[in-house]
Amino acid sequence: MKKMLSTALCALLPLFAAAQGWPENYSGVMLQGFYWDSYTDTNWSTLEDQADDMAPYIDLLWVPNSGYCGTMQNNMGYHPMYWFRHEGAFGTEATLRSMIQTFRQKGVGVIEDVVINHRVGVSNWVNFPAETYNGVTYQLGLSDICRDDECKDNGYNPTGAADTGEAWGYARDLDHTSANVQKNVTAYLNFLLNDLGYVGFRYDFVKGYAPKYTGQYNTVVQPQFSVGECWDSNKTVVTTWLNGTKVDDKIQSAAFDFPMKYYINSAFSNSGSNWAELDKAALSNDATYARYAVTFVDNHDTGRSASDGGAPLYANVEAANAFILTMPGTPCVWLSHWKSNKVAIKKLILTRKAAGITNQSAILSHSASSAGYVLSTRGTKGTLLLLLGSATADTSGYQLAVEGTNYKLYASAEVDLTALNDVKEDEFTAPSFCTVAEGETCAFFEAPTSWTTVSCWAWDSNGNYTGGSWPGVVCTKVGTRGNFNVWKWSWNGNYTGSTASMPTQIIFNNNNNGQQTADLDFTNGAYYNSAGAKQGVVTGIRPATGGNEPTLNRSTAYDLGGRPVSDTRRGLRIANGKKTIVR
Numbered sequence: 001m002k003k004m005l006s007t008a009l010c011a012l013l014p015l016f017a018a019a020q021g022w023p024e025n026y027s028g029v030m031l032q033g034f035y036w037d038s039y040t041d042t043n044w045s046t047l048e049d050q051a052d053d054m055a056p057y058i059d060l061l062w063v064p065n066s067g068y069c070g071t072m073q074n075n076m077g078y079h080p081m082y083w084f085r086h087e088g089a090f091g092t093e094a095t096l097r098s099m100i101q102t103f104r105q106k107g108v109g110v111i112e113d114v115v116i117n118h119r120v121g122v123s124n125w126v127n128f129p130a131e132t133y134n135g136v137t138y139q140l141g142l143s144d145i146c147r148d149d150e151c152k153d154n155g156y157n158p159t160g161a162a163d164t165g166e167a168w169g170y171a172r173d174l175d176h177t178s179a180n181v182q183k184n185v186t187a188y189l190n191f192l193l194n195d196l197g198y199v200g201f202r203y204d205f206v207k208g209y210a211p212k213y214t215g216q217y218n219t220v221v222q223p224q225f226s227v228g229e230c231w232d233s234n235k236t237v238v239t240t241w242l243n244g245t246k247v248d249d250k251i252q253s254a255a256f257d258f259p260m261k262y263y264i265n266s267a268f269s270n271s272g273s274n275w276a277e278l279d280k281a282a283l284s285n286d287a288t289y290a291r292y293a294v295t296f297v298d299n300h301d302t303g304r305s306a307s308d309g310g311a312p313l314y315a316n317v318e319a320a321n322a323f324i325l326t327m328p329g330t331p332c333v334w335l336s337h338w339k340s341n342k343v344a345i346k347k348l349i350l351t352r353k354a355a356g357i358t359n360q361s362a363i364l365s366h367s368a369s370s371a372g373y374v375l376s377t378r379g380t381k382g383t384l385l386l387l388l389g390s391a392t393a394d395t396s397g398y399q400l401a402v403e404g405t406n407y408k409l410y411a412s413a414e415v416d417l418t419a420l421n422d423v424k425e426d427e428f429t430a431p432s433f434c435t436v437a438e439g440e441t442c443a444f445f446e447a448p449t450s451w452t453t454v455s456c457w458a459w460d461s462n463g464n465y466t467g468g469s470w471p472g473v474v475c476t477k478v479g480t481r482g483n484f485n486v487w488k489w490s491w492n493g494n495y496t497g498s499t500a501s502m503p504t505q506i507i508f509n510n511n512n513n514g515q516q517t518a519d520l521d522f523t524n525g526a527y528y529n530s531a532g533a534k535q536g537v538v539t540g541i542r543p544a545t546g547g548n549e550p551t552l553n554r555s556t557a558y559d560l561g562g563r564p565v566s567d568t569r570r571g572l573r574i575a576n577g578k579k580t581i582v583r
Contacts, residue, residue: 020250020251020252021218021223021225021226021227021245021251021252021253021254021292022225022226022227022253022254022291022292022294022330022359023224023225023359024291024359024360025291025358025359025360026291026330026358026359026360027352027353027356027357027358027359027380028058028059028060028330029057029058029059029060029325029330029331029332029333029349029352029353030058030059030060030061030062030111030294030330030331030332030333031054031057031058031060031061031062031332031333031335031338032062032296032299032300032332032333032334032335033047033061033062033063033335034062034063034064034090034300034335035300035303035334035335035336035483036076036300036301036303036304037074037076037483038300038335038483039074039089039090041482042063042064042090042335043089043090043091043095044063044090044091044092044095044096044098044099045091045095045098045099047061047063047099048095048098048099048102048103051099051102051103051106051108052106054103054108055103055106055107055108057345057346057349057350058108058333058349059107059108059109060108060109060110060111060199060200060225061103061108061109061110061111062110062111062112062113062202062332063090063099063110063111063112063113064076064077064090064112064113065077065078065080065112065113065114065115065204066086066087066088066090066093066096066112066196067080067081067082067083067084067085067086067088068081068082068085068086068087068088069081069082069088069120070120070122071088071089072087072088072089073089074089075088075089076089076300077089077113077115078113078115078204079115079118079119079120079170079171080115080119080120081119081120081121081122081128081129082129082131083131083138083184083188083191084131084133084138084188084191085131086196096196097196097197100196100197100198101197104197104199109198109199109200109224109225110197110198110199111198111199111200111201111202111225111227112192112196112198112200112201112202113201113202113204114189114192114201114202114203114204115204115205116174116176116185116188116203116204116209116217117165117168117173117174117204117205117206117208117209118168118170118171118172118173118174118205118208119140119171119172119174120171120172121172125151125154125156125172126141126142126145126151126156126158126172128140128141133187133191136187138183138184138187138188139184140174140180140181140184141180142156142157142158142159142160143158143159143160143175143178143180144160144174144175144178144180144181144184145158145159145160145172145173145174145175146158146160146161146162146163146167146172146173146174146175147159147160147161147162147175148162148163148167148173149163149167149172149173150167150169151172158172160174160175160177160178160181161175161177161178163175163208163209164176164177164209164210164213165206165207165208165209165210166205166207166208167208168205168208173208173209174209176209176210176213182213182216182217185217186217186220186221189201189217189221189223190221193221193222193223198223199223199224199225200223200224200225200226200227201223201225201226201227202227202228202229203226203227203228203229203253204229205229205231206228206229206230206241206255207230207231207232207241210244211228211240211241211242211243211244211245212244212245214226214228214245214252214253215244215245215246215247215252215253216247218245218252218253219247219252225254226252226253226254227253227254227255227256227294228241228242228245228253228254228255228256229255229256230242230255230256230258231256231258231301232258232259233258233259233261233262234259235259235281235282235283235286238255238257238258238259238283239283239289241255242254242255242289242292251292253292254291254292254293254294254330255283255292255293255294256294256295256296256299256332257282257283257284257293257294257295257296257329259280259281259282259283260282260283260284260285260293260295260324261295261296261297261298261302261311262311263277263278263280263282264277264278264297264313264320264323264324265311265313267373268313268315268316268317268319268320268323268406269313269314269315269316275368275369275370275372275373275388275389275391276368278323278366278368278373278375279366279368283295283329284324284327284328284329285327285328285363285366287328287360287362290328290329290359290360290361291359291360293328293329293330293359294329294330294331294332295324295327295329295330295331295332296324296331296332296333296334297313297317297320297321297324297333297334297337298312298313298317298334298336298337299332299334300334303334303336304450305448305450306515307450308450312448314515314516314517314530314531314532315516315517315518315532316405316406316407316518316532317337317340317341317531317532317533318341318344318345318404318405318407318531318533319388319404319405319406319407321333321337321341321344321345321348322344322348322386322388322402322404322407322409323373323375323386323388323407325345325348325349325351325352325357326352326357326375326377326384326386326409327363327375327377328357328358328359328360328361328362328363328377329359330359331352333345333349336530336531337531340529340530340531340533340535341531341533342426343423343424343425343426344402344404344533346423347401347402347420347423348402348409350417350419350420350423351384351401351402351409351411351415351417351420352379352384354381354382354411354415354416354417354419355377355379355380355381355382355383355384355411355412355415356379356380356381356382357377357379357384358379358380361377361378361379361380362377362378363375363376363377364376364377364378364383369391371389371390371391371392372387372388372389372390372391372406373386373387373388373389373391374386374387374388374391374393375388381414381415381416382411382412382414382415383411383412383415384401384409384410384411384412385398385409385410385411385412386407386408386409386410387407387408387409387410388406388407389406390406395410397412397413398410398411398412398413399411399412399413399415399417401415401417401420402420405518405519405520405521405532406518428527428535428536428537429536430444430527430536430538431479431481431486433478433479433486434478434479434486434488434527434538435538436525436538436539440490440491440525441465441490441491441502441503441524442488442489442490442491442524442525443456443458443488443489443506443522443523443524443525443526443527443528444478444486444487444488444489444525444526444527444528444538445475445486445487445488445489445508445517445528445530446481446484446485446486446527446528446529446530446535447484447485447486447487447508447510447530448484448485448530449483449484449485450510451485451510451511451515452510452511453474453510453511454474454475454477454485454487454508454509454510454511455471455472455473455474455475455508455509455510455511456472456473456474456475456489456506456507456508456509457470457471457472457506457507457508457509458472458489458491458503458505458506458507458522459503459504459505459506460497460501460502460503460504460505461504462497462498462499463495463496463497463498463500464495464496464497465491465494465495465500465503466489467494467496468496471509471511472507472509473489473492474511475487475488475489475508476488476489476490484529484530487508489506489508491503502522502524503522504521504522505519505520505521505522506519506520506521506522507519507520508520508528508532517531517532518532520532520534521534523537524537525537525538525539526538
């Protein structure tokens with residue numbers, strides 16, 4: 001049986017030789033539409049409600065495995081039980097289909113997180129469910145489990161072949177040499193594409209089985225998009241996996257650029273002490289593999305705390321996203337970064353698209369120095385020039401498109417950037433537990449729950465407002481918002497200089513354990529998210545009592561969205577802690 005089905009698979013391969021898992025010269029941008037434990041924030045209906053906001057910017061939306069995992073509650077889907085029954089913590093099959101259809105109508109394809117390396121039983125380790133689809137019943141048994149799976153030491157007798165990849169110790173490792181496994185997987189993938197309406201797959205833990213099976217499955221079912229999670233910082237390991245998917249000498253899947261992810265961490269975490277890391281060998285900076293590179297700053301796994309197996313970037317998140325959105329490869333923006341830096345990321349995406357940057361665009365120049373990093377990439381409609389850190393370059397013939405902390409992105413003069421004018425700030429509403437007293441100098445920080453104690457370091461050019469001894473002053477936890485704790489720093493009046501005015505910059509850190517934000521521009525009452533992006537200002541509004549209207553200036557006046565204003569246009573303004581009408 002094994003030989004017969006494998007032969008049948010191979011017989012089909014020439015018919016689909018053009019299928020290669022990721023398009024060439026692809027200009028799309030992917031968004032990972034979830035983070036760990038984002039059940040409420042990213043259920044299918046909630047994602048569908050955001051389609052109008054996302055569709056003008058993204059082309060692909062990656063969502064969690066939608067198959068039933070034995071519960072409708074709080075399960076991310078990485079230990080699948082059913083392959084043809086789709087309901088779970090993120091919604092029902094009906095809401096899933098509606099979400100997929102809505103995005104497709106708006107030109108956005110949805111990619112499913114596919115887990116075929118391993119599977120769990122219904123009531124014990126090995127009793128996989130029998131599932132009937134289109135009149136055919138699909139089921140796996142002991143002969144489909146790798147003989148070296150740990151269930152052999154727990155009362156079961158798996159009789160499949162030896163594992164062709166790394167073991168996964170929390171579910172049964174499937175034997176992909178098995179004809180029955182191949183039959184089940186192929187039917188499952190066809191169901192995802194041709195029934196549910198997905199356009200492609202993100203293959204989970206591809207180190208768990210030989211890469212040739214990804215190539216075989218893709219060649220048969222022909223997804224438009226396929227990307228493998230070959231989690232390794234070593235480029236050779238990832239390219240070996242890519243080459244292992246070849247059919248007729250053609251790579252059949254993309255891969256996440258994990259090597260570049262770790263170079264990004266090293267370069268951006270310390271605000272520029274390691275800019276040369278961005279020149280190290282990765283997929284996206286190699287013309288041979290850039291087509292198959294899916295670049296990213298963080299994802300649901302890496303974005304978790306280091307103590308939970310992650311490797312999050314805590315500083316310069318916006319600048320790091322500017323980097324991947326200027327590079328060749330297909331950039332994948334993480335939902336948490338999208339939410340916390342939405343305006344900037346939208347503008348960065350529009351700039352990339354306006355210049356016609358693709359997964360195979362040419363890198364014209366790149367250079368690292370102690371000051372920063374300079375990158376120039378040529379697209380089909382123009383050239384982008386990215387300056388990171390405090391790097392400088394000749395910008396003659398360029399126009400400034402987007403700038404933020406530690407980055408400036410320029411586009412050549414012929415690039416049409418008018419679409420950026422339509423990107424507007426979302427209205428900011430501070431949590432009710434965030435308050436500012438009259439005359440108080442303070443700031444708020446939305447920290448990951450893994451940060452046990454948050455300290456603040458604030459200064460200006462003449463002195464320090466937080467004691468002058470790192471890591472500064474311990475903040476006060478004032479509440480919880482979603483999956484984050486909110487901390488407040490309030491100046492206690494101590495200053496190391498001669499005459500205190502107002503801090504110009506601020507850093508939040510996890511009590512000096514190596515996790516900290518970048519150097520952030522300080523605004524009194526500002527609310528910063530976990531990536532250090534300023535979300536708005538907590539104004540401390542109190543009822544107006546009449547009398548003379550305050551003089552408006554940038555340091556004390558805000559519009560109703562909490563944004564600083566420096567003009568005297570008519571309308572409602574917040575100044576000196578009061579709501580005021582400017583006539």
